[in-house]
Amino acid sequence: MSEVRIRPRQVLILIIVFIIVLMMVHRNGKRTCQGPEYLQAMYAQDQINTLPKIYAITPTYARPAQKAELTRLSHLFMLVPNLHWIIVEDANTTSSLVRSLLDRSGLVDRSTQLNIKTPPEFKLQGKDPNWIKPRGVEQRNLALSWLRAHVDVERHAIVFFMDDDNSYAVELFAEMSKIKPGRVGIWPVGLVGGLMVERPLLNADNTQVVGFNAAWRPERPFPIDMAAFAISMDLFISFPQAIFSYEVQRGYQESEILRHLTTRDKLQPLANNCRDVLVWHTRTEKTKLNAEEALQRKGQRSDDGIEV
Amino acid sequence: MSEVRIRPRQVLILIIVFIIVLMMVHRNGKRTCQGPEYLQAMYAQDQINTLPKIYAITPTYARPAQKAELTRLSHLFMLVPNLHWIIVEDANTTSSLVRSLLDRSGLVDRSTQLNIKTPPEFKLQGKDPNWIKPRGVEQRNLALSWLRAHVDVERHAIVFFMDDDNSYAVELFAEMSKIKPGRVGIWPVGLVGGLMVERPLLNADNTQVVGFNAAWRPERPFPIDMAAFAISMDLFISFPQAIFSYEVQRGYQESEILRHLTTRDKLQPLANNCRDVLVWHTRTEKTKLNAEEALQRKGQRSDDGIEV
Numbered sequence: 001m002s003e004v005r006i007r008p009r010q011v012l013i014l015i016i017v018f019i020i021v022l023m024m025v026h027r028n029g030k031r032t033c034q035g036p037e038y039l040q041a042m043y044a045q046d047q048i049n050t051l052p053k054i055y056a057i058t059p060t061y062a063r064p065a066q067k068a069e070l071t072r073l074s075h076l077f078m079l080v081p082n083l084h085w086i087i088v089e090d091a092n093t094t095s096s097l098v099r100s101l102l103d104r105s106g107l108v109d110r111s112t113q114l115n116i117k118t119p120p121e122f123k124l125q126g127k128d129p130n131w132i133k134p135r136g137v138e139q140r141n142l143a144l145s146w147l148r149a150h151v152d153v154e155r156h157a158i159v160f161f162m163d164d165d166n167s168y169a170v171e172l173f174a175e176m177s178k179i180k181p182g183r184v185g186i187w188p189v190g191l192v193g194g195l196m197v198e199r200p201l202l203n204a205d206n207t208q209v210v211g212f213n214a215a216w217r218p219e220r221p222f223p224i225d226m227a228a229f230a231i232s233m234d235l236f237i238s239f240p241q242a243i244f245s246y247e248v249q250r251g252y253q254e255s256e257i258l259r260h261l262t263t264r265d266k267l268q269p270l271a272n273n274c275r276d277v278l279v280w281h282t283r284t285e286k287t288k289l290n291a292e293e294a295l296q297r298k299g300q301r302s303d304d305g306i307e308v
Numbered sequence: 309m310s311e312v313r314i315r316p317r318q319v320l321i322l323i324i325v326f327i328i329v330l331m332m333v334h335r336n337g338k339r340t341c342q343g344p345e346y347l348q349a350m351y352a353q354d355q356i357n358t359l360p361k362i363y364a365i366t367p368t369y370a371r372p373a374q375k376a377e378l379t380r381l382s383h384l385f386m387l388v389p390n391l392h393w394i395i396v397e398d399a400n401t402t403s404s405l406v407r408s409l410l411d412r413s414g415l416v417d418r419s420t421q422l423n424i425k426t427p428p429e430f431k432l433q434g435k436d437p438n439w440i441k442p443r444g445v446e447q448r449n450l451a452l453s454w455l456r457a458h459v460d461v462e463r464h465a466i467v468f469f470m471d472d473d474n475s476y477a478v479e480l481f482a483e484m485s486k487i488k489p490g491r492v493g494i495w496p497v498g499l500v501g502g503l504m505v506e507r508p509l510l511n512a513d514n515t516q517v518v519g520f521n522a523a524w525r526p527e528r529p530f531p532i533d534m535a536a537f538a539i540s541m542d543l544f545i546s547f548p549q550a551i552f553s554y555e556v557q558r559g560y561q562e563s564e565i566l567r568h569l570t571t572r573d574k575l576q577p578l579a580n581n582c583r584d585v586l587v588w589h590t591r592t593e594k595t596k597l598n599a600e601e602a603l604q605r606k607g608q609r610s611d612d613g614i615e616v
Contacts, residue, residue, distance in 0.1 A: 005313055018326060035386055036414030064499055068475035068588035075383035075478065078343055104479065106344030167376035170383065171412065188614070191372055194599030196611040213610055215599035277616045280376035283593040291502030291523035302521055303504040306496070308585045 038174045039079065046081040051177055053155070054083050054230070055147060056162040059139035060098070061090040064287040067097055067308060069164045074105040080173040085111040086146065088139035092117050097307060116142045134253055136163075137244045144243060148236060156181050157233035161226045165284050168227075172278035175270040176230045183232050184262045187271035189225045192281035198225060199274050206273040208265050221255040222264070227279045228254070235261045346482045347387065354389035359485055361463070362391050363455060363541070364470040367447035368406070369398040372595040375405055375616060377472045382413040388481040393419040394454065396447035400425050405615060424450045442561055444471075445552045452551060456544060464489050465541035469534045473592050476535075480586035483578040484538045491540050492570040495579035497533045500589035506533060507582050514581040516573050529563040530572070535587045536562070543569045 035043075045051045058073065060066060070087075077083050085107060087098055094115045102111050118138050140161060151157060158179050162168070172187070179185035186209060188199035193216040201211040214223035222229075236242060242260035244253055271278055295301055343351075353359045366381065368374060378395075385391050393415060395406055402423045410419050426446050448469060459465060466487050470476070480495070487493035494517060496507035501524040509519040522531035530537075544550060550568035552561055579586055603609055 022330065036412060039386075039414070064504060065475075065588065065590055067585075068498060068590050071477050071588075072380055072383075072475050075380075075387060078347075078387055078478070079383060104344060106347070167373075167380050169379050170386070190376065190616040191595045194596060195603070196372060196597065196600050196609065196616045197614055198610070199614075215602070215610075275614055277375075277611075277614060280373065280379075280616070282373055282376050285591040285593050287499045288502060289504065292504050294523070295503070301504065302506070302523075303585075306505055306507075306583055306585060308498040308504045308588070 035079070038171060042174055042177070043081055045177075051082040052157050052179070054080075054158045054160055054173060054176055055086055055143075055151075055233070056083055056160045057086045057088065057140055057143040058162045058164050059088050059090065059136035059143075060164045062095070062097075064289065064308070065284050066164070067101060069284060070098065070101055071105075073162070073164060073168075074101060074107060076168055076170065076173070077107050077110065078105055079170050082177060083110065083173060086143045087111065087113055088143050089113075089115040090118050090136075090139055091115050100307070112146065114139075114142055114146060134244070134246055134248070134250075137246055137253070141243045144236060147233065148240065151233055153234070153237050158185075158230050159233055159236060160230040163227065165282060166227050167280040167282045169278040171276070172271070175278065178270060179230060179232055179268055181232050181234050183266065183268040184229050184235070184258065185231075185270045186224070186229045186267045186274070187269070187279070188274055188277050189228045190277040190280035192225045192227075197277055198223075198228070200224070200228075200267065200269060202269055202274055206269060209267045209269060209274075210264075217251050220252060222258045224254055225281055226254055227281060229258070229267075231261060343387070346479060350482055350485070351389055353485075359390040360465050360487070362388075362466045362468055362481060362484055362538070363394055363451075363459075364391055364468045365394045365396065365448055365451040366470045366472050367396050367398065367444035368472045370403070370405075372597065372616070373592050374472070375409065377592060378406065378409055379413075381470070381472060381476075382409060382415060384476055384478065384481070385415050385418065386413055387478050390485060391418065391481060394451045395419065395421055396451050397421070397423040398426050398444075398447055399423050408615070420454065422447075422450055422454060442552070442554055442556070442558075445554055445561070449551045452544060455541065456548065459541055461542070461545050466493075466538050467541055467544060468538040471535065473590060474535050475588040475590045477586040479584070480579070483586065486578060487538055487540055487576055489540050489542050491574065491576040492537050492543070492566065493539075493578045494532070494537045494575045494582070495577070495587070496582055496585050497536045498585040498588035500533045500535075505585055506531075506536070508532070508536075508575065508577060510577055510582055514577060517575045517577060517582075518572075525559050528560060530566045532562055533589055534562055535589060537566070537575075539569060 042051060077085050089095055089098060094113045098113055102108050116138050158176055160176060175187060176185055186200050188197050190197050192198050193214055195215055198214050200209040201213060202208065203210050212223045217223060239260045242257055245256055248256045292302060350359060385393050397403055397406060402421045406421055410416050424446050466484055468484060483495060484493055494508050496505050498505050500506050501522055503523055506522050508517040509521060510516065511518050520531045525531060547568045550565055553564055556564045600610060
């Protein structure tokens with residue numbers, strides 16, 4: 001059989017060329033996604049499968065700004081590799097609006113689309129202020145049942161209740177990924193409860209929550225917003241009775257779910273010892289549609305055949 | 309000099325191993341960024357440098373929800389590779405809030421932080437409704453001067469006026485990247501002017517804008533919102549007189565800038581022949597801070613030492 005003769009120096013040159021090409025290809029690949037260090041670290045961890053999956057539960061309902069709001073949220077899911085989106089529509093069927101939004105964001109494989117209609121006796125009536133009856137109870141509970149039935153209980157995962165109109169920083173999800181099994185992570189929330197920031201107060205060595213700065217109903221067991229915490233999935237398996245309820249006073253939903261799962265002293269403080277604000281309780285203005293209503297009186301509409 | 313003898317079959321095996329390692333490294337790199345097809349296509353184009361840079365000009369001002377709003381916007385910049393953010397603060401100096409936000413989003417190299425204070429005679433007074441005096445005029449004009457002075461006129465680029473509280477889909481920027489030199493791209497905007505959607509009306513073969521469906525002041529030369537269009541940068545170089553003005557009626561800023569640059573028949577329809585809604589004119593509710601005000605009367609604050 002014929003042979004090729006090569007010199008050691010040629011072998012060395014070949015190896016060097018090989019390594020250079022490898023590095024170029026690697027760098028090129030990496031460059032497809034820009035982002036700050038904490039995000040690059042998440043991508044690296046995601047590749048070696050050491051990030052816990054975060055299940056974000058978002059109750060939603062049809063209204064003019066629904067698609068705009070969900071579109072803004074979808075960017076977080078596109079950026080954060082370990083986020084799985086459970087969208088629960090307050091409706092008798094899932095909608096094509098949500099389905100196509102997930103599809104066009106490339107999130108079909110990382111999402112679950114559910115639906116359940118709030119019973120009419122609990123629906124807001126015409127002039128009820130929107131806090132009289134609890135919102136999202138039915139939808140969050142359906143998502144919890146789905147999780148309890150479908151999640152691999154052996155794998156560490158996190159559950160987060162994510163409203164469709166709040167504002168979230170990508171860093172919040174890096175923080176949330178640090179929640180330990182059996183724990184509930186906690187952090188500050190901006191623009192809520194009449195304050196610039198509602199936040200947990202920590203002990204001297206920043207290891208335990210010793211109180212809260214809430215101004216509104218500070219006597220609640222957990223005087224915090226739904227956006228202030230996320231929960232290790234194993235707690236929902238250990239405590240199957242943990243669900244949301246219609247039978248609680250205004251502002252007590254957070255305390256209702258948490259009382260089953262944890263105590264104040266076991267909360268895990270995150271976000272730079274609860275000093276970084278990474279989520280804001282923003283509210284979107286109700287859309288003014290006076291011209292649209294005038295059109296409709298003439299049997300017309302601006303969005304004929306167009307999904308807004 | 310000593311030599312190594314290898315057989316052709318060994319050479320073949322070496323080459324195969326080399327290619328396999330290359331493909332693995334390449335694939336691994338790619339996997340760091342998930343996303344739908346149109347976004348992957350943008351990343352590929354960005355690598356070979358065929359995407360025009362999009363300069364997004366965002367006037368902003370200090371208020372409780374400022375950081376929340378800018379954080380939401382920053383996700384678009386993190387996702388879209390060819391976006392460059394020009395943030396212009398209505399203030400006498402640039403702020404550390406904006407600087408640290410850009411830093412923590414990994415956007416320092418893809419952004420420009422400017423500031424200019426709106427002259428007091430044009431500032432909104434206590435009870436003025438916010439449409440009486442034009443907003444963002446000074447800030448947008450400063451950004452245009454900066455662009456005219458700093459941009460490489462030989463390279464195709466796009467200019468987009470991006471408010472800090474609207475909602476934008478990632479796909480809008482893929483569409484915007486299709487704007488040709490010398491043209492102004494146009495598309496529908498959701499939830500604006502009292503309608504579900506304001507949109508251009510096209511001729512039979514969808515190549516030209518022949519009208520608009522606006523209900524509010526349809527007699528304007530361009531009865532559209534600031535979010536409805538983006539402009540090829542070369543037009544700003546060819547027409548140095550194109551700037552915003554305080555001297556125009558309410559709702560005429562868009563017409564004022566566009567009248568220098570284009571005519572209706574030269575507009576380039578985008579977004580699936582102006583049938584896809586990829587931007588929404590959402591508005592965020594003013595934050596209620598009653599408890600914060602009560603604290604301040606006692607000389608305290610909830611955000612002492614904390615940036616919200």
